[in-house]
Amino acid sequence: MSTNKPMPMPTAISAPFWDGLKEGRLTIPHCKSCGHWIFFPRRHCDKCWSQDLEWKEVKGAGTLYTYTLTRVPTLPDFADEMPQKLAVVELDEGVRINTTLVGMDESEIKVGMRVKPVFDTAHSDGTVLLRFTAADNDFPAHIDSTPAALAAASAAQADAAAAAVSKRQVRFDDEAAMKALVSDTYSDWSNQIVVDQELINEFAQLSGDDYWIHTDPERARAQSPFGGTIAHGALVQVLQSRLRVALDFEVVGFNNMVNYGSDRLRFPAPVPAGSRIHARTRVKAVEKLPKGMQMTLEIVTHVVGNERPSVINDLVILYM
Numbered sequence: 001m002s003t004n005k006p007m008p009m010p011t012a013i014s015a016p017f018w019d020g021l022k023e024g025r026l027t028i029p030h031c032k033s034c035g036h037w038i039f040f041p042r043r044h045c046d047k048c049w050s051q052d053l054e055w056k057e058v059k060g061a062g063t064l065y066t067y068t069l070t071r072v073p074t075l076p077d078f079a080d081e082m083p084q085k086l087a088v089v090e091l092d093e094g095v096r097i098n099t100t101l102v103g104m105d106e107s108e109i110k111v112g113m114r115v116k117p118v119f120d121t122a123h124s125d126g127t128v129l130l131r132f133t134a135a136d137n138d139f140p141a142h143i144d145s146t147p148a149a150l151a152a153a154s155a156a157q158a159d160a161a162a163a164a165v166s167k168r169q170v171r172f173d174d175e176a177a178m179k180a181l182v183s184d185t186y187s188d189w190s191n192q193i194v195v196d197q198e199l200i201n202e203f204a205q206l207s208g209d210d211y212w213i214h215t216d217p218e219r220a221r222a223q224s225p226f227g228g229t230i231a232h233g234a235l236v237q238v239l240q241s242r243l244r245v246a247l248d249f250e251v252v253g254f255n256n257m258v259n260y261g262s263d264r265l266r267f268p269a270p271v272p273a274g275s276r277i278h279a280r281t282r283v284k285a286v287e288k289l290p291k292g293m294q295m296t297l298e299i300v301t302h303v304v305g306n307e308r309p310s311v312i313n314d315l316v317i318l319y320m
Helices: 015-022 076-081 147-164 175-179 197-207 217-223 233-242
Strands: 026-031 053-058 062-070 084-091 096-100 114-121 128-134 142-144 168-171 193-195 249-252 257-266 275-289 292-303 311-319
Touching (some): 015 026, 062 114, 076 275, 147 275, 168 175, 175 275, 175 292, 193 197, 233 311
Parallel strands (some): 114 142
Antiparallel strands (some): 193 275, 275 292
């Protein structure tokens, strides 16, 4: 999830709804004159036109009225949510709420199925979004999908995966064994890290590249074709050192290992501020040189959910 995703803007009329979600409660307006439940929030009853309304808490139980699956993000920031399971849920009180479904495979979704609410902390400012899952689903009632929380969970999973990998040792001077590592198949994905505006600003100050498309969110939202600020390509490349890829081999027996540079470095797609990135790699080439054995690792870094890579780096390593 990117921190550039549009968040709800509560109004004087709708604020009780959003405040309730932050407390883990679903509240909707109720007409004290005729007993009618009302949604979306408004100043009057849409049945009897009375303005004598009160906010009341409901359980959130209901049925799935309709849904659709979206596979093309409306904004690049939503790429990590594809496919989105957009839905309309009819609460037992009779009102219908636009929402998204979570914790369910596509094959499990059926119109008319019973659902229950999920309170999703979606932004670091505490904004909570109302989502739904199957009523019989063993899914948490409260989740945290902020970029930082998702990145932390990814790091824990990556550490566990790395610990479970049984690595084979390959001597750097065994030319046949080293060349056998060359493959067209990429590794599993690394952990994820968040490229937020603070990190971008720190890199801009360090590098001296303070171009507005990186450092001025207000101007970037108005003028940038990306709808907001983006990270420097060089920053994303540097961050590859923080992305832990679980390789199934370990090169051993060398006295020294040198980062020899890059044969190819490309920045095909932007990284919007607030995005999560991850990487995978493959051994692209191995060559025996008079100085030692040279390995080329192709490292591709993507915004989570985006098929197009943001950085392609053919990293050259010399084992001596």
